[in-house]
Amino acid sequence: MNAKPNSEPKKTGKKGFETEEIVRSYFLGAGFFVVRGVKLRHGGDELTDIDLWLYERSATLARRRIIIDIKDNAQPKAAERLFFVKGLAELIQVEATGIATSDTRRSLRELARKHNVLWIDNADLQRLKSSQRLTASSRLSDEDLGEFIAKIDASRSSKNVRDAFASVKSAVADRFGPSCANTAIDGAQYFAKTAVEAHPGSLPAQVFTRLAYFSAAIAAAALDFASGESALRPHHERLASLTDAIRFGDDPKGTAEKVRWAKAAIRDYTPNGASLAEIFHTRFNEALQSVPAESLAEIVVKMTNSDRLFNAARDLEQAAFLIECPSFDDLTIDSKSFLGAVLDFVAIDRLAFSQAWNPPKHVPTSASAKEVTTSASALSSSEGIVAPADHGKLL
Template sequence: MSQQLLKGSAAEETVRNYFLSIGYFVVRGCKFKYNQFDITDIDLFIYGKSSAFGRERLNVDIKNKKTPQAIERIFWAKGLQQVLGLDGCMVATTDLRPDVREFGLEHKVKVLDGRFLTRLNKSERSHLARINEEDLVSEIEKHSLGKLGGDWRGRYESSKSRILDSLNFDGANAWLNDIDYYMSEINNHSDSAPTWRMIYISVSHLLICIDFILREHVAAEHDQRKQLLDNGFRYGSAGKSFTLKVGKMASALVGSVVTQPGLSQTLERELADQASDVKADVLAEFFSKSQVFASLFDSAKLFEGYGYQADVPLPSSLPAHAQSYLGVVADFFDRDRKKILM
């Protein structure tokens, strides 16, 4: 592409492409935040599906330097894994010393050493026909005029950060709102390609989130999955009982400080009405179908690929099952799915 990659960035793209080629879902450059403070960047977050019941989340630390300090990176990667509650971690390093690999094995850290990286750089697995992260960020910043036009880069960075610690219904609802925002922007620009990039990538993150939520409910009945999803999309991770409890507390507080008769009951009823107005049943019915939730992981990888294609496909050219994901989100937000899928 047009932008010359730095050595470290090139290494991250190479390793990312490798994991994509062997079937993982991969996100590059996730910012780990705590209370709005940027703590560090995760070079790669990889998500795998080993079986109907098994999921694997790993952080990958990549250092392509003459003095990679590989032992220190093992400590760093292991610490991040434990803080984030992930299932494993890896270190990719140019270091060739056998001791580094042995140290990693002792502490359950997989080490991709210099020999592996050299072979990988020559392999077709590391050279996929897709744009890199730097070009994607540059494209969406130019398209949205930076923070003046909705701060698309900020939205994108938040989406990547969310995948580290918000694979829950709060995260799912945030991704739904992202998708709705980008859908509202489709006709606001002469070039719709960057908008569709962000829609496809946001959909891929949403599907990974729902896949992770449903991993523990594979054996549940359809109606059980549907109820779980309905409550989650309607009330968030806290659930219905907590939301209703907060509503009662809020109305009681209002009633204690405002003398207007019936105001507290009106507030409580309004909060309940707002929750009931959410068309969560539309999403719950769709995602609870066996053929849909069984294919969430593969569909997420498909949409991720669409987002990074050099020539972004329009939704009308996508297979029917991919269009159905866009259609159900459009239905959820009362958007005309025909206009979205044209």
């Protein structure tokens, strides 16, 4: 018997990816820090994907994380996605949620409003898709960058670069703050070091420079979020708090408790335990104090007195995805200052990094960045979904 020919078109997911890019561009233009395609992980397993993860800093003390679920297909199952995203938001403890769907049912919009879920329905999506300001982007898509990364990994017969990039992205999902910042700083060190080792001006040098920018962007956003808890404290207390956060991660007191437990275990259960315990404690503290966290923390404290660090995070993310990838010297002042501090912290020479990728100055990359933001901002005002001045009232 001959097999029945498959009359259905092959599903590639391209439409959904394009919609995610357009919605991301919209929220970038509305003033958010946005990460697309975040994998939620636990115990080494990938549990689910977050289509868009947003971070908003609307005032000195006002910070908010938002997850957006996007389904643009013939059967979006919008009600199920609404219940799913609400449960996921509670699980990872973010402040707000949203749905972008091809569904048109008014009853679901009313249900979303009742439960404080941002609702972008098919009519909204079509307006976004019809805007040349969003579709004619000067940015790479996530898929474009993924193809570059795949080429680098293929040349090395590994998936190390892909995995390192995914690890930095996934850190925002369940540990945004000091722990996420430390993961991102580790990523910046790896990517910057590899960029320096690559042939200057080559594709690997460009890709690793992009990934170093992206990792530094995540670190800046995470440290900006972490600074909110100490925003009203005196300068010396803020500096001490952020220094401990960079050294220890989310739980400085917990780390100190583990050290005390280890010291007691060495003292009680090993020969010459008392002297060995003191040696362990002394050398551990010396190792911690040798970490130059104060310099990086000082930069963070100065930049979080206003929205400079948040803007640096947005600028670095933009630089990572611009089609015309800017050099280190072409970055904005604040993004260069923060990235420079990160490079100093991880002992990567700034000059060597700046020379890894230095494209010809035939396209004004800063103008390209402004064009994307200005275009998206103009759209948000005209389309009436979320105007930049009102994005604090998103939900």
